[in-house]
Amino acid sequence: MTKHDALRLLEEMLEVGPDTLTPERRLWDLAGWDSLATMTFIALVDRELRLPLPGNRVADCETVGELLSLLEPAFARRAA
Amino acid sequence: MPFAAVRAVEYHLPAGVVDNDALARAFPDWPAEKVAAKTGIARRHIAAPGECASDLAVAAARKLFAAGACRPDEVDFLLLCTQSPDHFLPTTACLLQDRLGLPTRAGALDYNLGCSGFVYGLALAKGLVETGQAANVLLLTAETYSKYLAPNDRGTRTLFGDAAAATLVQAGPVPPAGELPWIGPFVFGTDGRGKENLIVPGGGLRRPSGQGHGSAGASPDHLYMNGPEIFSFTLRAVPEVVAALLARAGRALDEIDLFVFHQANRYLLEHLRDKLGIPREKFVLALSECGNTVSSTIPIALKEAAGRGLLPPGRLVMLVGFGVGYSWAATLIRAPA
Numbered sequence: 083m084t085k086h087d088a089l090r091l092l093e094e095m096l097e098v099g100p101d102t103l104t105p106e107r108r109l110w111d112l113a114g115w116d117s118l119a120t121m122t123f124i125a126l127v128d129r130e131l132r133l134p135l136p137g138n139r140v141a142d143c144e145t146v147g148e149l150l151s152l153l154e155p156a157f158a159r160r161a162a
Numbered sequence: 163m164p165f166a167a168v169r170a171v172e173y174h175l176p177a178g179v180v181d182n183d184a185l186a187r188a189f190p191d192w193p194a195e196k197v198a199a200k201t202g203i204a205r206r207h208i209a210a211p212g213e214c215a216s217d218l219a220v221a222a223a224r225k226l227f228a229a230g231a232c233r234p235d236e237v238d239f240l241l242l243c244t245q246s247p248d249h250f251l252p253t254t255a256c257l258l259q260d261r262l263g264l265p266t267r268a269g270a271l272d273y274n275l276g277c278s279g280f281v282y283g284l285a286l287a288k289g290l291v292e293t294g295q296a297a298n299v300l301l302l303t304a305e306t307y308s309k310y311l312a313p314n315d316r317g318t319r320t321l322f323g324d325a326a327a328a329t330l331v332q333a334g335p336v337p338p339a340g341e342l343p344w345i346g347p348f349v350f351g352t353d354g355r356g357k358e359n360l361i362v363p364g365g366g367l368r369r370p371s372g373q374g375h376g377s378a379g380a381s382p383d384h385l386y387m388n389g390p391e392i393f394s395f396t397l398r399a400v401p402e403v404v405a406a407l408l409a410r411a412g413r414a415l416d417e418i419d420l421f422v423f424h425q426a427n428r429y430l431l432e433h434l435r436d437k438l439g440i441p442r443e444k445f446v447l448a449l450s451e452c453g454n455t456v457s458s459t460i461p462i463a464l465k466e467a468a469g470r471g472l473l474p475p476g477r478l479v480m481l482v483g484f485g486v487g488y489s490w491a492a493t494l495i496r497a498p499a
Contacts (some may be wrong), residue, residue: 118196118197121389122200124397125395126391126431128397128433129433134397136389137389137390137391137392137394138390140390140394141391
């Protein structure tokens with residue numbers, strides 16, 4: 083999975099159209115982003131990338147970019 | 163040496179019900195239907211004002227007696243798992259001895275655990291029976307988390323329900339040589355770093371009622387739950403404890419006939435089931451009618467599974483409890499023929 087794929091999955095999860103999310107977009111302003119969504123995201127990343135994300139780190143993310151940067155270890159692993 | 167077995171299970175739900183329509187009326191901005199669909203909970207039973215966990219425990223125990231599991235005068239040890247005691251003292255189990263008419267020669271004690279409580283209770287009961295200290299252990303789990311919830315906390319009000327369960331643990335026949343015991347082995351786990359993520363901060367002696375602030379601006383006397391942190395804890399801890407239990411028992415995953423996990427919420431359970439590679443038909447879901455009843459979820463799910471014909475004698479069942487503390491435990495049980 084690439085960063086692009088991850089962004090697509092996030093858009094699907096939040097039920098927004100493709101290419102609507104930019105890195106600067108504030109997560110907590112999005113209608114679909116709540117504590118349930120953070121858990122859905124953690125599960126998604128666990129399943130697709132086998133990357134365990136700590137709950138607080140996900141909940142502390144302010145923007146889409148910050149959220150995707152949590153996935154860097156998995157992308158680096160794939161590239162290696 | 164006696165071999166302890168789970169002989170009977172009954173449970174009791176209080177009469178008051180909060181369904182998803184009631185939640186939607188209380189929280190118009192909260193997508194109650196969506197949350198309910200994700201959590202798998204349609205109804206939660208809620209104790210009335212003045213109705214305590216001990217009252218639910220009495221009802222569950224009486225159901226057990228009425229079902230013919232044993233007579234009150236045959237119980238020689240009572241274990242009560244609760245985080246909603248009647249008082250700080252005396253011990254609520256002592257009050258139950260009196261209310262249930264158990265003999266005064268019986269032992270009785272409370273122990274304070276949540277979601278892992280039933281599995282720990284089986285460990286304690288097995289110890290008492292197999293060392294000859296008790297013949298008939300009445301294991302009660304009883305909880306009224308509803309009384310800890312903030313009225314406007316829609317997240318927790320969606321999840322938690324009140325209930326009690328009564329389980330009889332007594333000696334069974336000697337298991338055939340080379341086979342597992344009727345209860346066991348066990349794997350335990352504890353991590354107090356999870357303290358802040360599921361807590362009622364006030365009302366105890368560390369912080370008496372009414373003082374200061376709780377986490378995230380909540381009242382310290384109400385229950386605070388950090389869903390995402392607990393979710394990620396569960397995804398780390400449960401696969402590890404399942405693997406450890408299988409290793410200790412010398413069994414492979416596909417040799418387990420049924421899996422009964424603590425019924426936290428359906429979304430989490432489905433994810434765990436999928437992650438562990440457990441087939442749907444072996445994985446019990448029993449939370450739609452009562453929600454997350456803390457230490458009673460596993461006995462309730464066992465009773466429901468039995469009702470669905472999933473528990474003929476000899477079926478090997480894995481029980482996994484995990485949550486507040488953090489505390490977790492897992493074991494295998496099977497019913498003697």
